[in-house]
Amino acid sequence: NAGVTQTPKFQVLKTGQSMTLQCAQDMNHEYMSWYRQDPGMGLRLIHYSVGAGITDQGEVPNGYNVSRSTTEDFPLRLLSAAPSQTSVYFCASSAGTDGLFGSPLHFGNGTRLTVT
Amino acid sequence: AQTVTQSQPEMSVQEAETVTLSCTYDTSESDYYLFWYKQPPSRQMILVIRQEAYKQQNATENRFSVNFQKAAKSFSLKISDSQLGDAAMYFCAYRSPQGAQKLVFGQGTRLTINP
Numbered sequence: 001n002a003g004v005t006q007t008p009k010f011q012v013l014k015t016g017q018s019m020t021l022q023c024a025q026d027m028n029h030e031y032m033s034w035y036r037q038d039p040g041m042g043l044r045l046i047h048y049s050v051g052a053g054i055t056d057q058g059e060v061p062n063g064y065n066v067s068r069s070t071t072e073d074f075p076l077r078l079l080s081a082a083p084s085q086t087s088v089y090f091c092a093s094s095a096g097t098d099g100l101f102g103s104p105l106h107f108g109n110g111t112r113l114t115v116t
Numbered sequence: 117a118q119t120v121t122q123s124q125p126e127m128s129v130q131e132a133e134t135v136t137l138s139c140t141y142d143t144s145e146s147d148y149y150l151f152w153y154k155q156p157p158s159r160q161m162i163l164v165i166r167q168e169a170y171k172q173q174n175a176t177e178n179r180f181s182v183n184f185q186k187a188a189k190s191f192s193l194k195i196s197d198s199q200l201g202d203a204a205m206y207f208c209a210y211r212s213p214q215g216a217q218k219l220v221f222g223q224g225t226r227l228t229i230n231p
Contacts, residue, residue, distance in 0.1 A: 031217050040125070042207055042221035058218065090161060094217050104151070105219060107161035 002026050006091050006108035013081040013115045021076040021111050023091030029106070031094045032074040036060065036087040037110070043090065049074055081115045088112050118143045120210050122222035129198045130230050136183075137193045137225050139208030147213050150184070150191045155205040155224075164206070167191065195227075203229045 007022045025032065033048035035058075045058030049068040063085060065077040074093075078085060092105040119142045129135035141150070152164040167175045167184050174182050179199075183192045195202055208222040 033218070035219075035221075040223055042120075042122075042223045043209075043219070044221070045218050048218060088159065092161075103217065104163045104166065105161075105217070110159045110161075112159075 004091055004093055004106050004108040006089075006111050008111060009109065011111060011113050013078075013113065015081060015083060015115060017081050018077070018079050019081065021078075021089055021091075021113075023074045023076065023108060024072050025074075025091075025093040025106070026072065027093065027095070027106065028071060029093035029095050030071070032068065033058070033092050033105075034064070034066065034074070034076045035090045035092065036085075037090060038087050046076065046089075078113075081113075083115045086113060086115045118145075118148075118210050118212060118220045120208055120220050120222040122206075122208055122225050124225045125223070126226045126228070128228040128230055129195075131200060132197055134194060134196045135198055135227065137195075137206050137208075137227065139191045139193070139222055141189050141191065141208075141210050141220075141222075143189070143210065143212070145212055145214070149211040149213075150182075151209040151211070151219070152180070152182070152191075152193045153207045153209060153221075154202075155207065156201075156203070161207075165193065198229050200229050200231065203227060 004025045034046040035043040037043045047066040049055045089111045091108040094103045094105045148169045150167045154162045165177045179196045205224045209219040
C-alpha cells in the first residue's frame with residue numbers, strides 16, 4: 001500500500017522561481033488537501049478538493065494554485081516563490097465528504113521547501 | 117471560525133510515567149470530531165486517537181486516552197507508561213461536520229521522554 005505519495009521530499013528555490021509539488025493517492029479517496037506547517041503555527045490548510053474537477057481555497061491560499069483532473073492526483077503549484085513560502089508541505093486525503101466526516105486523514109511524508 | 121489552542125509548547129516526562137497534553141478549542145457547533153496526531157522526527161503525521169463530540173465516553177487506544185470535556189471545550193491527551201518512542205510533536209485538531217473535511221490544528225506540543 002503506497003497510500004499518499006509526495007514528491008519531492010526536499011526542494012530549494014530562488015525567489016521568483018516556480019515549481020509543482022506532486023501528490024498522488026492510491027486509495028480512491030474523494031477528498032484531498034494541502035497543508036503547510038510552520039513552527040509555532042501548527043498546520044494550516046492551503047487548498048482542498050472534494051472530487052475530480054472541484055477545488056476550493058483554505059485558510060492560506062495566496063501564492064498557490066491547485067487542480068484536480070483525476071481522483072488520484074492533486075498537485076500544488078507555486079507560481080512565483082517567495083521566502084514566506086519556506087515551509088513543510090503536507091498532502092492529505094480521506095474517504096467521503098460530509099457523509100463520512102469522521103474518516104481520518106491520511107498524510108504524505110511532507111516536502112521541505114526552502115526559498116532563498 | 118473554529119480555533120484550537122495548545123498552551124504547552126514543550127513537555128517532558130520520565131520513561132514509564134504518565135503525561136497529559138492539553139488542548140482547548142472554540143466552536144459554536146454541537147457536533148464535530150477531535151483528533152490527536154503524532155509527528156515523530158521522521159515528519160510523518162500519525163493519527164493517535166479521535167473523539168466524536170456526540171459520544172460522552174472518552175476514547176482510548178492502548179496507552180493513549182483522552183479526557184473530553186464538551187462544556188469546557190477541552191480535549192486533553194493522556195499517555196500512560198511513556199516510552200521512548202512516544203517522543204514527538206503532538207497536534208490537536210478539530211473537524212467540523214460542515215463544508216468538507218478540513219482540519220483546524222493547534223500549535224503543537226513537543227514531548228520529550230527522559231530515560
